[in-house]
Amino acid sequence: MPLTLTSPVLAEGQTIPVKYVRDGENLMPPLKWTGIPEGTQSFALVVEDPDAPGGTFYHCAIYNIPPDRDGLPQSIDTSRDNALSYARNDFGNARYDGPQPPAGHGPHHYHFRLAALDVPSLNIPAKAGAQQIWKEARKHMIEEAQLIGIYER
Template sequence: MPLTLTSPVFAEGETIPTKYARDGENLMPPLKWTGIPGGTQSFVLIVEDPDAPKGIFRHCAVYNIPADREGLPESIDTSRDNALSYAINDFGNAHYDGPEPPIGDDPHHYHFRLAALDVPRLAIPAKAGAQQIWHEARKHVIEEAELVGIYQR
């Protein structure tokens, strides 16, 4: 069974609820995955908007997710129990920042990309950017899954 990424709050190609956008509550949506490939030692998750006016805009990167996880609960990035690592997103924050496309733009597509890695941890310097995390993760990918949601203001 292939690695699959889903959310209970939006399906592939559907609208991301406002609650998970920057002009809503700015909560990270809950995510679940199945079909974890053999040899997985950790995961990395990145959220990107390729429709941004200046090119790909990265809203979040979570790395060193333990291999025994099968998802992330809503707003995991603000949880007091959170021991996960976050890269600096393109807003300059080390947490999830939801959709915030320019008002009047066509709908933007938000790609939630999960990668199963063959290493237990990425050796990344503190304050690394989301793009740097994804670049390093690509060297260790066993399998990837993607969930795309849309948002428009």
């Protein structure tokens, strides 16, 4: 069974509810995953917008997620779960910041990307930023799953 990422509040390719965008309540949507591959020692998750005018924009990076987890509750980033590490996103915050594309720029596709890793932790300081976290995670990736939501202003 392949690694699969889902959310009870977001269907693949559908509009992200306003509750989960930066102009709304700015809550991170709850996520669930199944099909954890053998050898997984941790997970990393990023939320990115490849449609941003200046290139891919990172909205969130959570890493060192324990291998026994099968999901994240709504707004896990605000609970400050001590088992997790949060990298600085492109807004400059070590948390989730939801979609906020430029008005009139058309629909943006937000990729929630989960990587199963072959190491128990990534030894990178959070100040490195989400993009650097994802680059390092890809070196240790066993398998990846993604969920894409759409939003426009």
